[in-house]
Amino acid sequence: MAPILDVRDLRVEFPTRRGTLTALDGVSFAIEPGEVLGVVGESGAGKSMTGAAIIGLLEPPGRIAGGQILLNGRRIDNLPHEQMRRIRGREIGAIFQDPLTTLNPLYTVGDQLIETMQTHLDLSGGEARQRAIGWLEMVGIPAAAQRVDSYPHEFSGGMRQRVVIALALCAEPKLVVADEPTTALDVSIQAQIIALLKRLAREKGTAMMLVTHDMGVIAETADRVAVMYAGRIAEIGPVREVVKDPRHPYSTGLMASIPPLDRRVEHLAQIDGAMPRLSAIPPGCAFNPRCPHVFDRCRVERPELLETGATRAACWLYDPASEKQAPEALRHG
Amino acid sequence: MFAFIVSRVLQAVPVMLAVALISFAMFAYVGDPVAIMLGQDFTEAQRAALVSDLGLDQPFFVQFLRFIGNAAQGEFGLSYRLSRPVAELIGERAPATLELAFCAAIIALVAGVAMGVYTGLYRNSWLSRLLLTVSLIGVSLPPFLVGILLILVFSVWLGWLPSFGRGEVVQLGWWSTGFLTWSGIKALILPSVTLGLFQLTLIMRLVRAEMLEVLRTDYIKFARARGLGNRAVHFGHALRNTLVPVITIAGLQLGGIIAFAIVTETVFQWPGMGLLFIQSVSAADIPVMAAYLVLIALVFVTINLVVDLLYYAVDPRLRIGRAVARGR
Numbered sequence A: 001m002a003p004i005l006d007v008r009d010l011r012v013e014f015p016t017r018r019g020t021l022t023a024l025d026g027v028s029f030a031i032e033p034g035e036v037l038g039v040v041g042e043s044g045a046g047k048s049m050t051g052a053a054i055i056g057l058l059e060p061p062g063r064i065a066g067g068q069i070l071l072n073g074r075r076i077d078n079l080p081h082e083q084m085r086r087i088r089g090r091e092i093g094a095i096f097q098d099p100l101t102t103l104n105p106l107y108t109v110g111d112q113l114i115e116t117m118q119t120h121l122d123l124s125g126g127e128a129r130q131r132a133i134g135w136l137e138m139v140g141i142p143a144a145a146q147r148v149d150s151y152p153h154e155f156s157g158g159m160r161q162r163v164v165i166a167l168a169l170c171a172e173p174k175l176v177v178a179d180e181p182t183t184a185l186d187v188s189i190q191a192q193i194i195a196l197l198k199r200l201a202r203e204k205g206t207a208m209m210l211v212t213h214d215m216g217v218i219a220e221t222a223d224r225v226a227v228m229y230a231g232r233i234a235e236i237g238p239v240r241e242v243v244k245d246p247r248h249p250y251s252t253g254l255m256a257s258i259p260p261l262d263r264r265v266e267h268l269a270q271i272d273g274a275m276p277r278l279s280a281i282p283p284g285c286a287f288n289p290r291c292p293h294v295f296d297r298c299r300v301e302r303p304e305l306l307e308t309g310a311t312r313a314a315c316w317l318y319d320p321a322s323e324k325q326a327p328e329a330l331r332h333g
Numbered sequence B: 001m002f003a004f005i006v007s008r009v010l011q012a013v014p015v016m017l018a019v020a021l022i023s024f025a026m027f028a029y030v031g032d033p034v035a036i037m038l039g040q041d042f043t044e045a046q047r048a049a050l051v052s053d054l055g056l057d058q059p060f061f062v063q064f065l066r067f068i069g070n071a072a073q074g075e076f077g078l079s080y081r082l083s084r085p086v087a088e089l090i091g092e093r094a095p096a097t098l099e100l101a102f103c104a105a106i107i108a109l110v111a112g113v114a115m116g117v118y119t120g121l122y123r124n125s126w127l128s129r130l131l132l133t134v135s136l137i138g139v140s141l142p143p144f145l146v147g148i149l150l151i152l153v154f155s156v157w158l159g160w161l162p163s164f165g166r167g168e169v170v171q172l173g174w175w176s177t178g179f180l181t182w183s184g185i186k187a188l189i190l191p192s193v194t195l196g197l198f199q200l201t202l203i204m205r206l207v208r209a210e211m212l213e214v215l216r217t218d219y220i221k222f223a224r225a226r227g228l229g230n231r232a233v234h235f236g237h238a239l240r241n242t243l244v245p246v247i248t249i250a251g252l253q254l255g256g257i258i259a260f261a262i263v264t265e266t267v268f269q270w271p272g273m274g275l276l277f278i279q280s281v282s283a284a285d286i287p288v289m290a291a292y293l294v295l296i297a298l299v300f301v302t303i304n305l306v307v308d309l310l311y312y313a314v315d316p317r318l319r320i321g322r323a324v325a326r327g328r
């Protein structure tokens, strides 16, 4: 099956006064129709940056400096603004982290839904309103026919995130980029929101890039997982393998330090040190200063994603030509 | 809604009473109206008659109550200087000031908001930089200097616009308007630009700062992520969210326009209330000064009320009563 999203060798740069920072470097992955790709990694790894590049909303001066992004086989990374605008919302939906700040406080939720649908679909005011009510019902808002005229501040956080989900899906995009959709919510509500997202994605056949710190959510929702480190993909593969049996030394550390519930992964219990700043990414493998398995080649050459059997990992231990090979412990969890 | 208006009006009452007290205190303690009105030669009987005429032999608070009662009916007595009813004097002068302030306010609001939006959206363009630099000059030059410079350029050098007065006015009932004649309109231009310039630059800078702030918010990013066009994002979502603080400041500034009118009216010899006030100050004409004070306070209080109502219209979060009634 042709992937719905195909990111190839994506590079994002931030020109600054003290030189150019490379926020994403050689990021490649694909998402199949209807598939959920989980994206994990420490804070600052470049997860949000990847999402922003895909929807064409990198904050200036950040820019795509290399690689390609293909949506349904069509390049979208170099489209003129107006064409990219028509893709946003219509072909790629976005869900942000904090539902308290993503809705415009001055408009009713109905107006915001109607506005979005009428931007992309050829609907009369009456039809759009009917559909807005339908969407609110679909995301589980009780008494939708009345609530359609309520303002965001009249809803709780969880209910607002349901509205945000309706807004992201209302023009029926085939891909949704969800950046930590539950991080800002009460723990008790997170599971409901994830279940809703999962159900809607399945019903509508929507593919999803799901950024989260919550390994529980990943295990339950994602089909495949990408682990990011310092603006690169460290490992990518089926969820069961990456979570239960990671091959990359960084993934191993990350999975071993899964915090209870949803706390952010700021520091890895198993691995000393911290992720390098963008201005100080070491040559070779970006993980080499912290890696317990590091050897000479890691400090010189940068590893590509290599086959490890079940997953692909950017680690020289999996190159048969390397002088050091992955120890048994890594190969089998 | 109705209850909201009533509560705001009630809040204004103490303010108005305080101002009334101050202007009444001027009567009681500044100068001696009796001496001023009697002139040089008078008998003790004349003096006593005048004192009881003016009610000056009554206790303080009786006098104050009577002052309020009269003020509420627009009755401020006779001008010491011109010996004519103050209400009549103010009634003659008010249209000139109000038309001037109205034009200045429109200029400040329309140009200020437009320029603020432009400089907020295109903050790196050369025009934005130019506007910002010029606006710095606008806020730092005192209005009288601006007025004199404008007169120098447009009246003296170019000879396009008159340097003083209202031009020809047309009488509509008791209201005299300069809007209906060409010379009246030309006469309005320089003074209203002078008067509005400071507020214009202030509003422009405020709108710009608010726009920059709002454009960074998540809901603007989300509006873009939903694929809305620039126009919808900039005007429908961003500008509207800047309005609440802008209304606050603009409201206060409009009050300021009427107060600042004193200077502009003096520079342009504009026959308005400000000029009347200045003339009254130099003649210690207390009744006119007191009336002017009360009137300005009334203007401020009214503007505040309008500002509150506008908030209510713009920002649904303030309509709390409704949200609670509906049950969250």
Ligand SMILES: Nc1ncnc2c1ncn2[C@@H]1O[C@H](COP(=O)(O)OP(=O)(O)OP(=O)(O)O)[C@@H](O)[C@H]1O
Pocket: A014, A021, A023, A041, A042, A043, A044, A045, A046, A047, A048, A049, A050, A059, A060, A061, A062, A278
């Ligand atoms: N405007 C900018 N200029 C320079 N660097 C930036 C800018 N915005 C983000 N970055 C850097 O880009 C990197 C990637 O950030 P990103 O927000 O994608 O991280 P993330 O993986 O989403 O982290 P989190 O889990 O905290 O959301 C970070 O190191 C961040 O410091």
Ligand code: SF4
Pocket: A248, A249, A250, A285, A286, A287, A288, A289, A291, A292, A293, A294, A295, A298, A303, A314, A315, A316, A317
């Ligand atoms: S390439 Fe080397 S440093 Fe990088 S993860 Fe593999 S072993 Fe560690």
Ligand SMILES: [Mg+2]
Pocket: A047, A048, A049, A179
């Ligand atoms: Mg992020």
